[in-house]
Amino acid sequence: AAGVIQSPRHLIKEKRETATLKCYPIPRHDTVYWYQQGPGQDPQFLISFYEKMQSDKGSIPDRFSAQQFSDYHSELNMSSLELGDSALYFCASSSFSTGTKQFFGPGTRLTVL
Amino acid sequence: GESVGLHLPTLSVQEGDNSIINCAYSNSASDYFIWYKQESGKGPQFIIDIRSNMDKRQGQRVTVLLNKTVKHLSLQIAATQPGDSAVYFCAEQNNAGNMLTFGGGTRLMVKP
Numbered sequence: 001a002a003g004v005i006q007s008p009r010h011l012i013k014e015k016r017e018t019a020t021l022k023c024y025p026i027p028r029h030d031t032v033y034w035y036q037q038g039p040g041q042d043p044q045f046l047i048s049f050y051e052k053m054q055s056d057k058g059s060i061p062d063r064f065s066a067q068q069f070s071d072y073h074s075e076l077n078m079s080s081l082e083l084g085d086s087a088l089y090f091c092a093s094s095s096f097s098t099g100t101k102q103f104f105g106p107g108t109r110l111t112v113l
Numbered sequence: 114g115e116s117v118g119l120h121l122p123t124l125s126v127q128e129g130d131n132s133i134i135n136c137a138y139s140n141s142a143s144d145y146f147i148w149y150k151q152e153s154g155k156g157p158q159f160i161i162d163i164r165s166n167m168d169k170r171q172g173q174r175v176t177v178l179l180n181k182t183v184k185h186l187s188l189q190i191a192a193t194q195p196g197d198s199a200v201y202f203c204a205e206q207n208n209a210g211n212m213l214t215f216g217g218g219t220r221l222m223v224k225p
Contacts, residue, residue, distance in 0.1 A: 004156075033212065040121060042202060042215035043157065056211040090156050092213075100145050100206055102213060104156035 002026055004093050004105030012111045013081050021076040021108045025093030031055070032074040033102060034066060037088040049074055081112045121200060123220040132190040132223075136203035136216040141184060143205035147213070148177060148188045152199045160188070160201075186216075198223045 005024040013019050025032050031050045035043040036059075045058035049068035060066075063081075068074045078085060088109050092102040126132050138146065144165040149157035163170045163177045163186075170177050176189040186203045200220050204213040 035213075042218060043213075045212040045214065048211055058212055092156075101147070101159060101162065103159065104149075106156050107154075109154075 004091055004103055006089075006091050006105040006108050008108060009106065010109050010111075012113065014113055015081055015083065017081050017112075019078045019081060019110060021078070021089050021091075021110070023074045023076070023091030023093075023105060025072050025074070025091070026095075026103055029093035029095040029098070029103075030072060031094045032068055032072070033092040033094075034060075034074070034076050035090040035092065035104075037090060037107075039087070043090060046076070078110075083112050086110060086112045121218050121220045123222060125222045125224060126193050128193060128195060128223055128225050130193055132188075132193045132197070132221060134188045134190075134201050134219045134221065136186040136188075136219075138184050138186060138203065138205045138214075138216055140205060140207060140214065141181075143207050143214075145206040146177070146179060146186055147204045147206070148175075148186075149202045149204060149215075150197075150199045151202060151218070157202060190221075193221075193223050195223045195225055197221060 007022045033048040034046040037043040046060040047066050048056045052068045063079050066076045088107045090107045092104045094102045147162040148160040151157045161172045161177050174191045178187045200218040202218045203216040
């Protein structure tokens with residue numbers, strides 16, 4: 001079965017640079033969620049989109065923005081990167097048919113030097 | 114639950130034994146709870162879920178118990194296998210049905 005696809009899987013950036021993370025949800029899923037997981041920590045909810053509209057917002061810094069496109073893929077844009085942004089970034093997707101169940105992608109490991 | 118930072122609690126069990134992993138959740142308004150398994154370098158993988166109108170749900174080798182009075186969840190794994198070694202997170206979701214709030218993870222180590 002198709003799963004959530006995230007790219008890139010690994011990304012290394014310098015401080016103050018920008019980064020763009022991409023998420024391709026499971027086919028026919030219309031909702032995407034972004035989570036950030038620091039080393040040894042719980043995943044923390046950042047933001048979610050339903051049918052291309054922002055549906056919920058968590059602890060997402062103002063330096064970050066995200067959107068969902070017409071093909072339902074989503075991009076997380078991160079600017080003015082800081083050392084503390086180094087983390088695993090997960091995307092999850094769901095649909096009406098999955099109910100509240102969210103399916104997670106493999107994550108993007110971002111390292112800020 | 115609160116993040117435990119860099120020091121995850123660890124449960125070490127012998128292969129074939131039963132495992133019980135506990136979690137305290139924070140929001141009494143949460144009505145949906147999920148257990149996820151996360152292997153190193155991978156995304157959280159759904160294991161089992163339970164709604165707040167239930168207190169027990171069973172899957173294949175796994176059982177989730179919900180005690181709403183004390184806001185406590187537990188995951189029981191029967192006949193634990195080496196492949197069960199991972200970090201386990203509980204997560205809660207409120208009736209808005211959107212964001213997940215994760216509880217502190219527990220690292221399960223299965224000794225052969």
